[in-house]
C-alpha cells in the first residue's frame with residue numbers, strides 16, 4: 001500500500017471541473033477528500049475475492065473478512081453519495097464460486113436499497129430461428145468476448161451483475177437516455193406520453209450487451225486482469241441522468257474506465273486506485289480520451305462551419 005498519496009488533477013475547463021485521480025486506499029481517501037452528500041453517481045467494480053492476480057491487492061482473503069471490508073468502503077460511499085444519488089456496483093463470479101455477488105449485495109442491502117439489477121452481457125448467441133423475420137438478421141449470431149473455461153460441469157460465464165443501489169429506492173432515472181428504437185414503429189404513437197412529442201425510443205431493459213473492445217496485445221492494450229469497458233460506466237451515468245450528475249466517483253478505478261467515460265461526457269470525477277502502475281496507466285488513458293474528445297469537437301466545429309451552421313446572418317426564410 002502506498003504510504004503517501006499521489007494525486008493527478010486534469011482540468012476539464014470547459015465544463016468547470018476536473019478529473020481527480022488519487023493513488024491511495026479508497027477508504028482513507030474518500031474519508032479525507034470527499035464531502036458528505038457531494039457525489040451524484042458512483043460506478044465501480046471492487047475486487048471480487050476470486051483470486052484474481054492483481055499487481056498489488058491480494059484477492060484471496062477469507063470471505064467473512066472480505067464482506068467486512070466491503071461494508072467499510074461501502075459505508076464511505078453511502079456517506080459521500082447525495083440523497084438522490086445512484087451507486088452502480090459491478091461484480092462477477094466464477095462458476096465454482098457463484099455466491100460472491102449475492103453475498104456482497106446482501107451485505108450492501110443493510111446500507112442501501114437495491115433499486116435495479118442489471119445484467120452486463122459480455123457475449124451472446126442468438127439463433128435466427130428464435131429471432132424470426134427481423135430486418136438485418138440473416139443468420140445465427142454469436143457476438144462478444146469471454147474467457148472460455150475447460151470443464152465438464154460448468155458452462156462459460158458470459159455475464160456479470162450491475163447492482164443499482166440508492167438510499168431510498170426512489171431515484172428518478174433517465175431511461176430513454178440509454179433507450180433503444182422500437183422495432184415495430186407503430187409503437188411510437190401507441191406508447192407516446194400524453195403532452196409529449198412521440199419519440200422512437202423505449203426502455204432498453206436490464207440486459208445490457210456491452211462487449212469488450214477487441215485488443216491485439218493484452219500486456220499493452222489492457223494491462224489489468226479485471227476491467228470493464230468504458231461504455232459500461234457511460235451507460236450507468238446516462239441512465240442516472242446527465243442533467244443531475246455534477247460529480248462521479250470510482251473508489252476502485254483500475255485503468256480508469258469510469259474516469260475515461262467522464263472525460264468523454266465532460267463530467268467532473270474523483271477516483272482512487274491503490275496500485276501505482278494501474279494509476280499511471282489510468283492517467284494516460286484519461287489524457288488520451290480528452291485529446292480524442294477535443295479532436296472530435298474541433299472536427300464537428302469544422303463540419304459545422306463548412307455547412308454554414310455558424311453563420312451569423314441566417315436569412316429569415318431559411319429552412320435551417
Ligand SMILES: C[S@@+](CC[C@H](N)C(=O)[O-])C[C@H]1O[C@@H](n2cnc3c(N)ncnc32)[C@H](O)[C@@H]1O
Nearest residue numbers: 025026057227228252253254255256257273274
Ligand atoms: C476490478 S478492478 C477495477 C477495474 C476498473 N473498473 C477498470 O475498468 O479498470 C479493482 C481495482 O481495485 C484496486 N484496489 C484494491 N484495493 C483497493 C483499495 N483499498 N483502494 C483503492 N483501490 C483498490 C485494485 O488494484 C484493482 O485495480
